[in-house]
Amino acid sequence: MLNTGTIYGVNGPIIYLKGNTGFQMSEMVFVGNEKLVGEVIALDKDLTTVQVYEETTGLHPGEEVIASGNPVSVTLAPGILNNIFDGIERPLEKISETGGPFITRGVSVDALDKKKKWKTHITVTKGAYLHPGDIIAEVPETHAIVHKCMVPPNLQGTVVDTAPDGDYTIQDTLITLELNNGAKRELTMTQQWPIRMARPVQNRFSASKPLITGQRIIDTMFPIAKGGTAAIPGGFGTGKTMTQHQIAKWSDADIIVYIGCGERGNEMTQVLEEFGKLVDPRTGNPLMDRTILIANTSNMPVAAREASIYTGLTLAEYYRDMGYDVAIMADSTSRWAEALRELSGRLEEMPAEEGFPAYLASRLSAFYERAGMMHNLNDTDGSVTIIGAVSPQGGDFSEPVTQNTKRFVRCFWGLDKSLAYARHFPAIHWLTSYSEYLGDLASWYHDNVSPKFVDYRNRLIALLNQESSLLEIVKLIGSDVLPDDQKLILEISRVIRLGFLQQNAFHKDDTCVSMEKQFLMMDTILYLYKQSRSLVTMGHPMSVLKSEDIFDRVIAIKYDVPNDKPEMFAQYQRDIDAFYQRVLEKNA
Incomplete structure (x- = not known):
């Protein structure tokens, strides 16, 4: 015989039942005459509190609430892929x-x-x-x-x-x-x-393999490991959703779980339509064949928004148990945190910073901690990688959701409004972003790409940091007064920014770039810098070097060299040597 209770009070999505109902914590219940789906979130001897995953308009005291006898759960079986669910797997x-x-x-x-x-x-x-x-x-x-x-x-x-x-x-x-x-x-x-319980595993591995996305600023500069966690914070229009789309389409994950959590309805519609049309570059079949979409728009009940994150995570863990690498795109965790804040307010809990509940940090950590590369119960290995978008109001990275997320992720891809407005995409800023996986993945890069890979990456970052310092001087006194070696740093940094970090999602060769091409691009840029610095050291002015077209030719490598023709890079090395000789002869 299932337990029942009677509604005593209604406060938005929160329902109160008087007396000892016999319900269990986190149990799924059916509320009212229309059997709305709910979950028990608080119990004491005289009061049971339920959050309802559907609109509660019209509910009134006296209606019956029936227990299901089970916690809020998802159904796991064939048919999950190529499907679109709401926040509670309907x-x-x-x-x-x-x-x-x-x-x-x-x-x-x-x-x-x-x-x-x-x-x-x-x-x-x-x-x-x-x-x-x-x-x-x-x-x-x-x-x-x-x-x-x-x-x-x-x-x-x-x-x-x-x-x-x-x-x-x-x-x-x-x-x-x-x-x-x-x-x-x-x-x-x-x-x-x-949905709120992690599926069991035998063992958790440390990060050892990168999730290859084909996006240079991610794969080379700020890599994420399979089983890793990353945050993409950014203001409105900076490209959070599009960055996640690119990763979803081109990454080497086996399965994609896209959770649209509290996003605008028209944006969610666009996502659903676009995913339906995308072709899987691996197989030529629709990308939906290995995608699960969870749609929970901003006008849906907030309680279901809070649950949608866990629903997507549980589906991902299920496919991980089969031995697959799964990538979760959560867009956005800020809307999820806002749902927590609203529910907390309804429950009259003591608010913390900016009205968010005091347990915001623990909820975020519990979510991100379910990522990982695992050795499953059946002796297969699989991973769940979580990439969460964060939407700080006004692009302010000091707000609580962004700051607490930074504590629990090891990869931070900070989107910059000025880059987005300058049409520099992906708008991930190289000075505010970081990845703590670089050291863990160094041996993989050494064995699978080149022993020089990490060194080259660090040299590019060092040049970009020097450029940032020099630009402060340029703002004050102009670039003409800089010595030629510093002018060269500005010029080679321009090549790095436009030729390497900026990427065109609509160009067939630039939308996704192999690791081999990424390395050869770095090699060519650094070779150009080495030869140019040698000329500057000999006293050749930067005005002479810039009169040649070699810098713009190197920028255009991303379009001019197809992914499957790495042998073409040898010609660029010869062109740089020819440029070196011409400058020497001009000033002989």
């Missing part, structure tokens, strides 16, 4: 079929299609002893991803019966397991898992 396309373009209150639809049959290959045999997480069947979920059905993490036992290979729904029995206590348990493709 498929939006199914909702639109039943209730039109707007989500109606109390709508009840299955998270996944229970009638669709999937071609299934059973991977275990009768008599086998299975441990938690062991793979029992494989299902081609999309063209890109094979779904691996697993033993739930809390079960183990001996296989006493298996179904033959064939077509099955997600509710059909695949194997029968005899547990250690003698009880029999039928396993299907479906699992349920609480």
